Amino acid sequence: AQTVTQSQPEMSVQEAETVTLSCTYDTSESDYYLFWYKQPPSRQMILVIRQEAYKQQNATENRFSVNFQKAAKSFSLKISDSQLGDAAMYFCAYSFAYNNNDMRFGAGTRLTVKP
Amino acid sequence: GAGVSQSPRYKVAKRGQDVALRCDPISGHVSLFWYQQALGQGPEFLTYFQNEAQLDKSGLPSDRFFAERPEGSVSTLKIQRTQQEDSAVYLCASSLGVAGVETQYFGPGTRLLVL
Numbered sequence: 001a002q003t004v005t006q007s008q009p010e011m012s013v014q015e016a017e018t019v020t021l022s023c024t025y026d027t028s029e030s031d032y033y034l035f036w037y038k039q040p041p042s043r044q045m046i047l048v049i050r051q052e053a054y055k056q057q058n059a060t061e062n063r064f065s066v067n068f069q070k071a072a073k074s075f076s077l078k079i080s081d082s083q084l085g086d087a088a089m090y091f092c093a094y095s096f097a098y099n100n101n102d103m104r105f106g107a108g109t110r111l112t113v114k115p
Numbered sequence: 116g117a118g119v120s121q122s123p124r125y126k127v128a129k130r131g132q133d134v135a136l137r138c139d140p141i142s143g144h145v146s147l148f149w150y151q152q153a154l155g156q157g158p159e160f161l162t163y164f165q166n167e168a169q170l171d172k173s174g175l176p177s178d179r180f181f182a183e184r185p186e187g188s189v190s191t192l193k194i195q196r197t198q199q200e201d202s203a204v205y206l207c208a209s210s211l212g213v214a215g216v217e218t219q220y221f222g223p224g225t226r227l228l229v230l
Contacts (some may be wrong), residue, residue: 004157023201033216044118045158045206045221052216100143100146100210100217101171 004094006106013082014114020067021077021109023092031097034068034075039089039108048090051075053097079111087113117141119222121207126199127228136192136225140209147190149182149221150206158206164190165213199227 004025013019036048051059051068057078058066063083067076079086092106120139128134140147146165150158151174161170161180166187175182179198184190196200204224210217 006157037221042223044223046206047218050216050218093157095216097216098214100212100214100219101148101160101163101165103148103160103219105159107155107157 004104004106006092006109008109009107010110010112012112012114013079013086015074015084017083018080019082019111021079021090021092021111023045023075023077023106025073025075025092025094025104027073027094029096033095033097035067035093035095035103036064036066036075037091037093038086039091041088045091049077056108075110082113084113084115087111116179119207119209119220121205121222121225124223125226125228127230129218130229131196132198133193133195134197134227136194136205136207136227138174138207138209140188140190140193140207141211141220142188144209144211144220146210146213146219148208148210149190149192150208151176152204152206152224154203161192161205177223194227197227199229202227202229204230 032053034051037045039045047063063080089108095103129207149161152158160174162182164184179195206224207222208219
């Protein structure tokens, strides 16, 4: 079974600085997708960024980028120029490539942004 | 366009009561998912529909949990004879297709408290 581990229950960053959230996963599959979701206090989860396992290039979305290390099964999220609106729970998730009905989430990292 | 909506947003039930939670997915989305999110945890998969077919119900914790999507759009998660351990946020998500790459769009969740 696939498992996703987020070892940082809480992280804090100063506004305008950079923070990295860690995620590791375990799978025997070679084709899969990894996701970072953000869940603000209102609780509606939104997709932040997605990485295809077959792509070596790390995904980026504006201030958000990932460091995908396939051999190490590591998928960290870097948030640059942190903003107050980035404060939320962040969940790392894994999905097998050929069907999406088995998405696995980590336990989450609560990010606090200090003004 | 409208996103995924869920109702009610909050539900308090006495132990032993039956509850029904509703999910309205994004129009045209083939896939629909139900997740259970305990306090301080990531979402855990409950069940999956592809149109009206329930293809995976492996995550349902007991036979007290039942889900349906009779016309391939709105879905209802029913919990019979609720127990205190059923207290959680129940998230619904939908995606356009069925592959692992598809983005899941989440609703705001229903927070269930069983007294």
